[in-house]
Amino acid sequence: MPTDISRRSFINNSASAMLAVSSSALLGAAASAQSVGPLPAALSASDETFWSKVADQYLVASDITNLENGYYGVMTKAIMAEYQRNIELLNLHSSHYLRRSYDASGLAEVRAQIAKVAGVLPEEIAITRGATEALQNLITNYRLLKSGDVVMYSDLDYDSMQYAMNYLKERRGAEVVAINMPEPATRQGVLDAYAAAFAANPKTRLLLLTHISHRTGFVMPIAEIATMAKAKNIDVIVDAAHSWGQMDFNIPDLKVDFAGFNLHKWMGAPLGVGFLYIRKERLADIERAFADGDWEASDIRSRVHSGTTNTANVMTVPAALAAHTGLGAANKQARLRYLRDYWVSRVRNFKGIEILTPDSPGSYGAITSFRLTGKVSKADNLAVANELREKYKIFTVRRGGVAAGNCVRVSAALFTKPADLDRLVAALKTMTAS
Numbered sequence: 540m541p542t543d544i545s546r547r548s549f550i551n552n553s554a555s556a557m558l559a560v561s562s563s564a565l566l567g568a569a570a571s572a573q574s575v576g577p578l579p580a581a582l583s584a585s586d587e588t589f590w591s592k593v594a595d596q597y598l599v600a601s602d603i604t605n606l607e608n609g610y611y612g613v614m615t616k617a618i619m620a621e622y623q624r625n626i627e628l629l630n631l632h633s634s635h636y637l638r639r640s641y642d643a644s645g646l647a648e649v650r651a652q653i654a655k656v657a658g659v660l661p662e663e664i665a666i667t668r669g670a671t672e673a674l675q676n677l678i679t680n681y682r683l684l685k686s687g688d689v690v691m692y693s694d695l696d697y698d699s700m701q702y703a704m705n706y707l708k709e710r711r712g713a714e715v716v717a718i719n720m721p722e723p724a725t726r727q728g729v730l731d732a733y734a735a736a737f738a739a740n741p742k743t744r745l746l747l748l749t750h751i752s753h754r755t756g757f758v759m760p761i762a763e764i765a766t767m768a769k770a771k772n773i774d775v776i777v778d779a780a781h782s783w784g785q786m787d788f789n790i791p792d793l794k795v796d797f798a799g800f801n802l803h804k805w806m807g808a809p810l811g812v813g814f815l816y817i818r819k820e821r822l823a824d825i826e827r828a829f830a831d832g833d834w835e836a837s838d839i840r841s842r843v844h845s846g847t848t849n850t851a852n853v854m855t856v857p858a859a860l861a862a863h864t865g866l867g868a869a870n871k872q873a874r875l876r877y878l879r880d881y882w883v884s885r886v887r888n889f890k891g892i893e894i895l896t897p898d899s900p901g902s903y904g905a906i907t908s909f910r911l912t913g914k915v916s917k918a919d920n921l922a923v924a925n926e927l928r929e930k931y932k933i934f935t936v937r938r939g940g941v942a943a944g945n946c947v948r949v950s951a952a953l954f955t956k957p958a959d960l961d962r963l964v965a966a967l968k969t970m971t972a973s
């Protein structure tokens with residue numbers, strides 16, 4: 540353990556973490572895929588030799604098959620070791636490190652690395668404890684609302700963000716319009732729904748969009764909706780809690796000025812870290828956090844004030860980013876879609892099952908929800924998830940809030956094996972046969 544805990548040592552530590560990750564079998568596996576030639580992503584997604592090496596990077600319990608990986612992302616063994624190392628480092632050097640090195644330079648380095656991978660400037664990012672903290676600050680501090688302006692969200696958005704939008708009615712006199720997405724959602728159906736909602740609500744000023752719905756897994760065509768919204772002077776705040784790390788994109792691809800992200804879901808950092816993004820030119824349109832006096836108003840860090848947080852998780856972000864870029868966002872996305880297609884293509888034609896996301900490219904990632912036909916209540920879907928868990932040892936989760944009814948969400952992870960999904964398919968076959 541270094542006794543000189545300067546910026547240099549932090550960066551060296553980060554670098555050695557990256558070295559550890561990059562010299563691991565994870566990147567060894569990536570290299571072996573490359574050695575057979577530049578495989579198209581779709582082909583390498585089904586290369587079980589390659590992906591079983593990636594799966595081996597994770598340590599997961601075998602008492603249940605976990606197909607509920609939307610909650611948060613398990614760290615690889617290498618990232619977990621780096622996290623433990625950072626906890627030890629903090630415990631050893633404590634405030635001496637935090638006061639003299641971390642605040643001054645270590646944190647800036649983490650921010651710079653996030654910005655680089657996301658394709659934006661470090662000054663457009665502020666680290667938060669997760670997507671909730673990021674989005675609550677963006678929504679509740681949006682400055683351009685006048686009393687009577689409309690703020691809009693849909694049934695597929697996350698509950699906490701719906702609550703934050705509702706708060707704008709209580710505190711700012713905004714009118715809240717909640718719309719329902721068509722089911723099954725399709726790209727065109729969703730675009731039409733937003734076009735109709737904008738036409739019906741000409742006073743709309745602020746729109747919440749969720750990039751990947753945690754309820755159904757549908758991937759919203761964010762850039763297209765944002766372009767439509769911009770033409771009507773509507774600002775968009777994107778909830779990207781699930782998408783960055785699961786899908787291959789840079790923030791500017793979304794064509795929005797405000798977004799909130801998680802690093803502890805599909806990016807695989809330790810629990811309790813995310814960030815908010817505000818396009819540089821729009822910083823003034825988000826009020827500073829009500830209790831911040833630490834930073835100038837011209838500094839995005841004044842838009843969130845978390846207090847003392849778990850620092851070891853933030854220090855571990857570079858290792859998670861290195862694993863992500865080492866494996867390749869496109870490869871990750873392709874594998875996760877392949878696993879989703881693997882089970883969906885086998886059950887879609889079963890009588891008595893409804894799949895809530897379409898198969899069109901770009902409309903889904905790792906997550907997809909289903910419903911047994913006619914089973915729309917909370918109790919119905921809890922019963923389905925319970926049966927999968929108790930009888931078949933497969934863990935999924937019921938999701939509510941979808942206007943057309945409750946459903947059961949299935950989310951595979953990079954450690955999921957096709958054999959796990961075969962067991963899900965067999966279970967659903969039996970459950971729909973009765």
Ligand SMILES: Cc1ncc(COP(=O)(O)O)c(C=O)c1O
Binds near residue numbers: 749
């Ligand atoms: C769509 C969506 N938004 C926001 C969040 C909140 O993320 P966190 O609780 O990690 O802050 C979640 C969490 O599951 C989510 O699924």
